[in-house]
Amino acid sequence: MARAAARARATTAATSSRTVLSACSLRALMHISVTGPVIDSIGLAGRASPGSSSRQDLTTAEVLPACSLMTGVDGLAGYPAAGNRRRGQQVARLVVIGGGAAGMSAASAARRVAPDLDVVVYEVGSFAAYGMCGIPYFLGGTVPRAESLLAYPPSEFRVKRGIDLRLHTRVDAIDAARHQVYSSGEGGTASLGYDTLVVATGAEPVRPPIPGLDQPGIFTIRSLDEAIELRRLLVTGTVRRAIVVGAGYIGLETAEALVCAGIEVEVVEALPRVLGTVDEPIAELVREELERHTRLRLGATPSGRV
């Protein structure tokens, strides 16, 4: 299954650059059935709840151009610099929301071209700059430690690059007119002025409108924090069956990881085929392999109540 999926991925990557882009929006939602009261005791409601606040639901007081893209590092024309004072000089501040690949790249690039710039990165999760692509391999145990997925430890950014990386801190609102962000986290709530703002908050998994998706035992495969919770559950040995919703790359990688962990897996896909972004003959090879290891339901949408 791994070889067929890898072949499919390599072929598509070689023929279509759109595939790489669409990988950003791929997502899988997974429902785990467990025996016993383990789930209750772990209490994994997490972000699987349709009602839970999205990581991207920042509120913006006013949408200004400065609020979407990095527009320069010297402050914005027409706006007073909000940065702090250093050695009697006004220093511009770049604020980045999101410590993923995009956010940390932007912060590091800005630091390189503007050594005096004040750079602050807000990341709601416990980790920054990690390879999400490795999450399924962490779930399956091929990658034994979550930390192995980090491209760099936080100290690389804080100490070596002089980037003020604030983990466990969510930006809740942006006041673009005043050039302020409002955050909440372990240290309480706070606001901070910026000259330039980069919003790099990534994508959000789609959750089908099924009642009960806020129950424990339902995960999205989208962050290392959530993967750690799920892996904790898997290693207890109490998970017997899992349903993976979505037969895109991430769904299939997750299904493979679970099969390798000895779990009975069912894959549910709304389309009549797997891997909707690759050519049909390749998808067919993957389907055959998948059916050898899982129960596959194509053209089906989860419904009813979880």
Ligand SMILES: Cc1cc2nc3c(=O)[nH]c(=O)nc-3n(C[C@H](O)[C@H](O)[C@H](O)COP(=O)(O)OP(=O)(O)OC[C@H]3O[C@@H](n4cnc5c(N)ncnc54)[C@H](O)[C@@H]3O)c2cc1C
């Ligand atoms: C399981 C999985 C496997 C993947 N495999 C591949 C692959 O093999 N090849 C490939 O090319 N791509 C792959 N991808 C896609 C790839 O991971 C994404 O394209 C990439 O992570 C996008 O980077 P980003 O920085 O834009 O967003 P993200 O990596 O999502 O980073 C956004 C960050 O912003 C944080 N954030 C969101 N809202 C807030 C807020 N309000 N305040 C503070 N922080 C916030 C989030 O916690 C997150 O850390 C995979 C993705 C997943 C989930």
